[in-house]
Amino acid sequence: MEHPVVPVSTYLKIFAALMVLTALTVAVAFIDWGFFNDVVAMTIAVIKALLVVSVFMHLKYSARLLWLIAGSSVVWFMVMVGLTLTDYRSRDWLLHEGMRPEPWHSVPAEVMQDAAPSGHNGAEAGSTGH
Amino acid sequence: MSTATSTASEGKHYLNAKHTVLSWLLTVDHKRIGMMYLVSLVVFFLIGGAAAVLFRLELMTPAGDLLRSETYNKLFTMHGIVMIFFFLIPSIPAVLGNFLLPIMVGTRDVAFPKLNLASWYVFMLGGILAFVAIVGGGVDTGWTFYTPYSTMYANSNVILAVCGAFIAGFSSIMTALNFVVTIHKMRAPGLTWFRLPLFVWAMYATSLVVLLGTPVVAITLVMIFVERAFGLGIFNPALGGDPVLFQHLFWFYSHPAVYIMILPSMGVVSEIIACFSRRRIYGYKFVAYSSLAIAVIGFFVWGHHMFVSSQSTYAGMIFSFLTFFVAVPTAIKVLNWTMTMYKGSISLEAPMLYAFGFLGLFTIGGMTGLFLSTLATDIHLHDTYFVVAHFHYVMVGGGVMGFLGGLHFWWPKMTGRMYPEGWAIFAAIVIFVGFNLTFFPQFQLGYHGMPRRYHEYPADFQVLHIMSTAGASVLGFGYLLMAGYLGWSLKFGKKAGANPWDARGLEWETSSPPPTENFLVPPVVRHEAYAYEFESETSPESHPSSESSA
Amino acid sequence: MSDSHPSYLAHQFDDVEQQRQASTMGIWLFLITEVMFFGGLFTGYIVYRGMYPEAWKLGSHELNILLGAINTAVLILSSLTMALSVHAAQLGEQKKLSRNLLATIGLGGVFLVIKAFEYKAKFGHHLVPGEHFHFEGPFSNQVQLFYSFYFTMTGMHAIHMVIGIGILFWLWAQSRKGKFHKDYYNPVEVTGLYWHFVDLVWIFLFPLLYLIGRH
Numbered sequence: 001m002e003h004p005v006v007p008v009s010t011y012l013k014i015f016a017a018l019m020v021l022t023a024l025t026v027a028v029a030f031i032d033w034g035f036f037n038d039v040v041a042m043t044i045a046v047i048k049a050l051l052v053v054s055v056f057m058h059l060k061y062s063a064r065l066l067w068l069i070a071g072s073s074v075v076w077f078m079v080m081v082g083l084t085l086t087d088y089r090s091r092d093w094l095l096h097e098g099m100r101p102e103p104w105h106s107v108p109a110e111v112m113q114d115a116a117p118s119g120h121n122g123a124e125a126g127s128t129g130h
Numbered sequence: 131m132s133t134a135t136s137t138a139s140e141g142k143h144y145l146n147a148k149h150t151v152l153s154w155l156l157t158v159d160h161k162r163i164g165m166m167y168l169v170s171l172v173v174f175f176l177i178g179g180a181a182a183v184l185f186r187l188e189l190m191t192p193a194g195d196l197l198r199s200e201t202y203n204k205l206f207t208m209h210g211i212v213m214i215f216f217f218l219i220p221s222i223p224a225v226l227g228n229f230l231l232p233i234m235v236g237t238r239d240v241a242f243p244k245l246n247l248a249s250w251y252v253f254m255l256g257g258i259l260a261f262v263a264i265v266g267g268g269v270d271t272g273w274t275f276y277t278p279y280s281t282m283y284a285n286s287n288v289i290l291a292v293c294g295a296f297i298a299g300f301s302s303i304m305t306a307l308n309f310v311v312t313i314h315k316m317r318a319p320g321l322t323w324f325r326l327p328l329f330v331w332a333m334y335a336t337s338l339v340v341l342l343g344t345p346v347v348a349i350t351l352v353m354i355f356v357e358r359a360f361g362l363g364i365f366n367p368a369l370g371g372d373p374v375l376f377q378h379l380f381w382f383y384s385h386p387a388v389y390i391m392i393l394p395s396m397g398v399v400s401e402i403i404a405c406f407s408r409r410r411i412y413g414y415k416f417v418a419y420s421s422l423a424i425a426v427i428g429f430f431v432w433g434h435h436m437f438v439s440s441q442s443t444y445a446g447m448i449f450s451f452l453t454f455f456v457a458v459p460t461a462i463k464v465l466n467w468t469m470t471m472y473k474g475s476i477s478l479e480a481p482m483l484y485a486f487g488f489l490g491l492f493t494i495g496g497m498t499g500l501f502l503s504t505l506a507t508d509i510h511l512h513d514t515y516f517v518v519a520h521f522h523y524v525m526v527g528g529g530v531m532g533f534l535g536g537l538h539f540w541w542p543k544m545t546g547r548m549y550p551e552g553w554a555i556f557a558a559i560v561i562f563v564g565f566n567l568t569f570f571p572q573f574q575l576g577y578h579g580m581p582r583r584y585h586e587y588p589a590d591f592q593v594l595h596i597m598s599t600a601g602a603s604v605l606g607f608g609y610l611l612m613a614g615y616l617g618w619s620l621k622f623g624k625k626a627g628a629n630p631w632d633a634r635g636l637e638w639e640t641s642s643p644p645p646t647e648n649f650l651v652p653p654v655v656r657h658e659a660y661a662y663e664f665e666s667e668t669s670p671e672s673h674p675s676s677e678s679s680a
Numbered sequence: 681m682s683d684s685h686p687s688y689l690a691h692q693f694d695d696v697e698q699q700r701q702a703s704t705m706g707i708w709l710f711l712i713t714e715v716m717f718f719g720g721l722f723t724g725y726i727v728y729r730g731m732y733p734e735a736w737k738l739g740s741h742e743l744n745i746l747l748g749a750i751n752t753a754v755l756i757l758s759s760l761t762m763a764l765s766v767h768a769a770q771l772g773e774q775k776k777l778s779r780n781l782l783a784t785i786g787l788g789g790v791f792l793v794i795k796a797f798e799y800k801a802k803f804g805h806h807l808v809p810g811e812h813f814h815f816e817g818p819f820s821n822q823v824q825l826f827y828s829f830y831f832t833m834t835g836m837h838a839i840h841m842v843i844g845i846g847i848l849f850w851l852w853a854q855s856r857k858g859k860f861h862k863d864y865y866n867p868v869e870v871t872g873l874y875w876h877f878v879d880l881v882w883i884f885l886f887p888l889l890y891l892i893g894r895h
Contacts (some may be wrong), residue, residue: 025886031895084379307713
């Protein structure tokens with residue numbers, strides 16, 4: 001029961017879907033949706049990943065234990081990213097200039113030689129919002 | 131199956147089944163692999179210990195008169211790398227876990243025996259690389275390889291050392307993978323999850339930490355490697371890279387790594403306390419689940435190593451808050467062990483002394499951890515000897531005490547010989563005293579502001595440093611004494627029966643040492659773990675008390 | 681069960697089903713370590729992209745989107761042939777099995793060759809981080825950071841491909857000897873899971889590296 005024979009036609013359908021999604025993700029990349037370009041690209045990638053995992057990798061037909069294993073890796077990756085970002089997203093929150101720790105990206109001037117015209121720290125910090 | 135039964139006649143066991151060196155080097159027997167790990171770990175422990183002896187000698191006097199500062203830096207780095215990556219992390223899983231886990235779940239071997247053997251070779255390869263890096267010029271980054279020092283300034287031996295640690299990581303992944311699959315898929319009939327010994331639960335939790343954490347440090351070391359060897363810039367501040375990102379990724383593994391060292395010890399202590407109190411572990415399920423809880427929560431706290439890096443204060447608060455949670459499952463365990471001993475008939479053999487040592491020392495280590503996880507106090511205590519003392523209380527007071535306790539407890543099973551009890555009790559006391567004399571003064575040193583990693587210090591600190599060095603000599607003497615009588619017992623020790631402690635558990639139902647296939651008759655489990663209080667209910671055939679019946 | 685102990689059943693297992701389940705579970709556990717391994721790189725990518733969105737776009741623009749897309753297609757196709765290999769092994773169709781394995785190897789090779797051309801072009805354009813890195817335009821240092829990630833990520837991916845191709849060659853040789861059949865095809869199945877995983881990584885790498893801010 002854990003090792004089903006999936007019909008070839010299913011594999012072909014999944015393959016076709018993956019190819020269509022690949023074309024789609026390239027196509028939408030050229031449309032300007034601002035921030036949502038990333039959302040769309042990642043959504044498509046996740047759909048593709050789910051197709052591969054569930055059918056090509058037989059997870060759909062496998063024991064729940066394997067679902068748990070596969071799921072745990074995603075959860076743990078999220079923990080790693082999430083808790084790391086708690087640091088990066090909140091570094092600028094201390095409003096008091098005096099209290100603010102040395103901004104890590106106040107790198108030497110020659111490094112930032114070609115910073116955006118509106119001045120280095122403001123531009124960099126502002127653009128982190130995207 | 132049928133061939134196995136006929137070859138394992140009277141007196142045949144895994145040690146004397148074959149005698150050639152090749153039969154050891156190519157073995158897929160988990161017991162032999164465990165013993166090979168034991169021998170290699172003793173060597174690494176001696177190397178790491180020798181480094182400690184040298185820098186403790188240097189610290190006898192305030193002036194740097196024995197070692198130059200560079201040499202001193204290299205020595206504490208060597209001590210850290212060897213002791214953590216090549217002794218503590220593999221200690222209990224690779225030696226006791228390899229040896230016992232398949233027996234405890236009642237199977238012939240781990241799920242992937244060849245992978246198991248490969249893990250030993252990979253481990254040795256990593257160890258040799260690290261050793262070459264250390265003797266061929268030395269590494270002075272500290273065991274943490276912090277960037278940008280490791281990538282831009284330290285000597286190029288860093289590359290070799292990083293490769294060594296990277297490769298050794300594979301060996302712990304292989305072992306962990308084997309354990310998880312073995313526990314899931316190969317338990318003997320009747321051995322349900324809640325009949326498993328708590329040592330198995332601990333190994334399971336440890337293995338999960340290894341599987342989820344080790345790959346992250348692997349890729350982090352790869353990043354150092356490519357930055358150092360190929361000139362890519364990943365953590366390079368000159369390109370806008372962030373060295374603190376390295377710390378995030380590094381501690382994502384290396385904090386849980388502390389639980390890789392301590393969880394197995396907790397498992398060992400559960401076995402010992404149950405046996406020498408003659409009682410079932412109080413709140414078995416709580417102890418089992420708390421292992422998993424520690425494994426999970428251990429991943430949420432790594433930022434407490436970075437309170438005084440440029441990590442955001444808000445992230446620091448979150449990590450500080452989360453860190454307190456780890457203390458909860460740990461406290462549950464300590465409470466349950468204490469409750470197990472309550473009204474038990476306690477006997478004080480050497481393993482039990484180590485378990486006591488574990489309880490006291492680990493509690494001190496854990497409590498001082500709470501001081502350090504408090505943001506405000508950490509500002510003062512960060513990077514002082516207080517931290518050094520704290521993690522030695524956890525890793526040595528917890529990890530090593532558990533390892534030694536387990537080694538004594540299962541020594542008769544592994545070798546078929548009893549160790550000399552009187553000497554063992556003496557050595558256990560010497561080690562306990564030596565340990566405390568070494569590290570307790572360091573709490574005081576740190577509290578008064580002595581920073582770590584300096585070979586010179588103000589004269590005011592000398593008394594405490596001399597105490598610490600004296601303690602280290604006592605500790606070293608204790609270890610050597612132990613090595614001496616354990617070695618002696620291999621040849622002259624009293625023959626151990628199948629179950630010298632009258633303990634419960636599948637490993638005690640087979641002969642000592644066990645036959646190559648572990649059990650002559652595949653075991654069937656009919657009762658819960660630690661059935662110490664129900665002696666009459668256990669059927670005689672499941673408890674052969676002498677080896678002749680095996 | 682134990683009275684018939686076929687040659688492909690390892691001594692530590694009681695029966696074929698137990699062995700099968702153990703090997704499947706083993707490879708899935710290995711794959712979570714792989715997720716975390718690449719996860720470390722993705723974490724770094726996310727952090728830096730959040731800091732330097734402009735530089736990341738500029739760096740991405742230098743990548744060849746056509747070659748990237750072709751490679752994506754090649755890899756997905758190789759995943760299909762891999763799935764068909766497992767299918768053939770399950771049914772015991774020896775010829776189909778070796779043919780599909782060869783196709784997978786071939787497609788993996790094509791991917792690597794295209795990747796090599798891309799790398800070569802980057803060397804030509806001085807976009808390889810290090811002393812000779814040169815980027816005309818703003819944020820050149822951060823673009824170098826982007827390329828450090830580009831090379832580490834795709835390099836790690838390529839190493840996984842090379843290892844996969846090596847295992848596939850071994851499988852192919854074994855399949856020629858008729859080692860796999862209806863009752864025993866674990867190695868094919870396990871390798872398949874690994875290969876699909878490598879494909880998965882690329883599915884995420886492609887949009888993250890090639891498709892940033894193309895509009």
